[in-house]
Amino acid sequence: MSTLQLYNTLTRKKEVFEPIHPPHVGLYVCGPTVYGDPHLGHARPSITFDLLFRYLQYLGYKVRYVRNITDVGHLENDADAGEDKIAKKARLEALEPMEVAQRYANRYHDAMRSLNVLPPSIEPHASGHIIEQIALVEDIMAHGFAYEVNGSVYFDVEAYSKANSYGKLSGRVLEDLMANTRTLDGQSDKRNPADFALWKKAAPEHIMRWPSPWGDGFPGWHLECSAMSTKYLGETFDIHGGGMDLIFPHHECEIAQSVAASGHDAVKRWMHNNMITINGQKMGKSLGNFITLEELFAGTHQLLAQAYSPMTIRFFILQAHYRSTLDFSNEALQAAEKGLQRVTSAQKTLQQLKPSEKSSVDVTRFIQDCRKGLDDDLNTALVLAAIAEWVKTVNSVKDGSEQLSAADLKLLQADFKVVVNDILGLQAEPVAGHGNDLTGGLMNLILQLRSQAKTSKDFATSDAIRNQLQAMGVVVKDTKNGAEWSIE
């Protein structure tokens, strides 16, 4: 019997998680559109569902995690040129959307690696699944829920709504949608303003295009996720995730597409992370507060007082429950940086503690408290609070005010690793990759020379050592266990 409860956006309540085909779990998450730099908005869903992926695996499930890449872009040639002409003259001189997509997909992957986000099991490209998407459109049409106009195919929301509930995920009411949706450019072919495109006819200047039963075109935005989740996870699968901004229209349309094609829902539970704000404002290019992950890691955006390491960002995002809004500010990030330092330095301390005869604390509570938080809809705020409490305990053991037996010390070391590194995905900052041990070795030698200088009352030297280290960002602290060092 599972103890994990997850909030389901569809039912609007927490539910015990039981997979359809245990021990297998099928998880689909909407990935990036690769026509721009990865930014803050990408960090939260990727870290949220990375946490879920890691925790489900910790619980013993075999997870197939599919996160797509949306590379069907809307780049256009200048209108005079036209694809055919360019293909004949010099294909190489034309803008190639796939080259743009590849560049940004690479950058996205680099950022994910920095954030210690595990690669998903399958990362399908929308452009690589056109056949499946066309087949899905044909299925929906065969069931009478779509119509073709001038080489485009639209989903018939009114017909669908007669027997099904369009709006059940987002809570939107169809009548309002029909009344309020403005008629935008190119939507005049629709029978109803609430209808959405399944397949769009490609204008001559549209570069990305494929042949279809309705002529050359490209798939509508919502189609890829329905087609690819079914292909890799089956007609019914466990969890579909994404950012809250995708609930409408994207996920609502996904539901409609699946039900229209197969007669039943594909997704058993929907999970959505809440949004990020910056100093209380929505992030947006026009507001000048659009911060890319690269800018964040390098500290190069005007709103940033300093650089924030990927692990600081990860810690910061985990500090809030994924369904709460999260506000980025320098103060909050600096606090996260300190919080992360406390955890990683406690973990280091934990490795150096000397065991006592008996324990004065019950170490089994650590993993219990952490799991309780995770089981409660991945409430990482609770988990980090539990960790903070145990960081204090670790420091008390170091001070001598608490004790741990050898067996308990070993257990706590192992459990810290499981929770902090494996499940939360937090790592000590890579101060020195291959040379980590070297830095430690050099520091030991220096501290030994410093202690020698002190013993022989050569305080000029011992002070000089401390000052020079400080200038390099290495802080030395004298404790009753000897000198300790850390990197600022």
Next chain:
Amino acid sequence: MSTLQLYNTLTRKKEVFEPIHPPHVGLYVCGPTVYGDPHLGHARPSITFDLLFRYLQYLGYKVRYVRNITDVGHLENDADAGEDKIAKKARLEALEPMEVAQRYANRYHDAMRSLNVLPPSIEPHASGHIIEQIALVEDIMAHGFAYEVNGSVYFDVEAYSKANSYGKLSGRVLEDLMANTRTLDGQSDKRNPADFALWKKAAPEHIMRWPSPWGDGFPGWHLECSAMSTKYLGETFDIHGGGMDLIFPHHECEIAQSVAASGHDAVKRWMHNNMITINGQKMGKSLGNFITLEELFAGTHQLLAQAYSPMTIRFFILQAHYRSTLDFSNEALQAAEKGLQRVTSAQKTLQQLKPSEKSSVDVTRFIQDCRKGLDDDLNTALVLAAIAEWVKTVNSVKDGSEQLSAADLKLLQADFKVVVNDILGLQAEPVAGHGNDLTGGLMNLILQLRSQAKTSKDFATSDAIRNQLQAMGVVVKDTKNGAEWSIE
């Protein structure tokens, strides 16, 4: 007028390289089949064509470099099950070829990153271009060079050979091929044993399958490269590369497919890297000498006396001209490791040299000699010889037996960076990632304390420092410029 000469496998001679549409260059290279770990056999083509990619960019060309991922595999369900049954029961319980492909593609990318191989401009997946491959088959059929039998389509080599030369790349003679090719399983549908499959009917147990005008199936192996190179580089493009083992049948068939479909050759020049042997033997799983890149980097294969860093492998591969065979042995790799160390330590020395009034050597010769080697069909053996000569010069400047003016020193530093780091893609080993400067700072402090100990005749301390450093793999050498250190 270009000074770059490249050997063309098709004409069997070196030719001056002139792109079809300057400054653009279209380069297509056959990438990995992602159903196994990246191994030694992957390292040579990827490094060879990475070098070409880098050098062409250095020469000012705008290169679109396409390297495919072959993910259309031949995984099968057990024969009883059948795809439909599994899809209906629990898709998740079935082996998913794309999950396997993703895992190995990730591992390939990790290895390429370690080897400092730049990502190509576009990395198209075979499975993502089924539509284009089907269209190509239809084109070839429409021209009368292919026929359908029982849901499979074969290329008609005999019909093609009436007007075209099948075998012109590999030098094979059609009559021999027809006489000598054994009839293998499932080839009985062919009119002629030399014919090859463009599209294969999928047996029920075959997992990867797509609908086509000839029923459910999957593309023949040679098809993807023809379809994807045309899609991204145009109907005629500059360079197609790959390993020599691909000349026949793969590249020969690619030529036939393109000519059959479009009436002309797609590729202007073909480049092939020679093979790798291990202790004089061909690499093969049955011979027990199949070494993955991971094993090589970790030193975990029984044939390896030690771990070899990715940069040592890169240096080793660059030591030979790409058209020569290359034999892997511990002795040769250890020699490469030393050679690389000499170059990187000379580059470090170069940064520390003090300029003189006048130069005793002509530094402009360095880049001239290197370019001469590169222009000669990417003869990296010549380039590394030129570098070795200049490593000696750098050390002579350090000894005081040669001199460099401030301007020449600056030029030589810049040119070393261009050739060693940018074009050859060699980097100093990442001794300490983020902490590189920290290691340097700590070492300066330690050497200063050591020098202080020596001055005060405290040889016990100065010797202890040297010994402890040595134990960490740091070698200290006293020179007339003061103490120097390096990592063993």
